[in-house]
Amino acid sequence: MAHTSQRKDRVLKAPLYAECNVPEYWLVDVPSRVVEVYTAPAGSSYASVVRRGAGDRIALVDFPDVSIAVDELF
Numbered sequence: 001m002a003h004t005s006q007r008k009d010r011v012l013k014a015p016l017y018a019e020c021n022v023p024e025y026w027l028v029d030v031p032s033r034v035v036e037v038y039t040a041p042a043g044s045s046y047a048s049v050v051r052r053g054a055g056d057r058i059a060l061v062d063f064p065d066v067s068i069a070v071d072e073l074f
Contacts, residue, residue: 010036015044024061033074 009027017025018041025038025046033053039061040047052058057067 014038014046018042018046019044026058028073030074033070035070035073 006027006029014025014027018038021041023039023041027036027038029036035052035058036049037052037058038046038049052070054071056070058070059065059067
């Protein structure tokens with residue numbers, strides 16, 4: 001996610017994806033080297049938002065046996 005698009009990605013795109021019932025939405029914050037994981041869409045928002053960073057793994061909602069190390073994304 002480009003620094004200049006962070007607001008748009010959080011304020012405009014995330015609600016649209018939630019409204020379309022997209023089960024998982026990731027924002028990759030390259031400057032901070034973290035991934036924001038949005039899950040559990042409810043109306044126009046996500047019920048869960050967590051930040052994952054160095055040393056963390058992210059398990060995919062639809063494929064819980066599959067996980068990705070955040071470090072591998074950078």
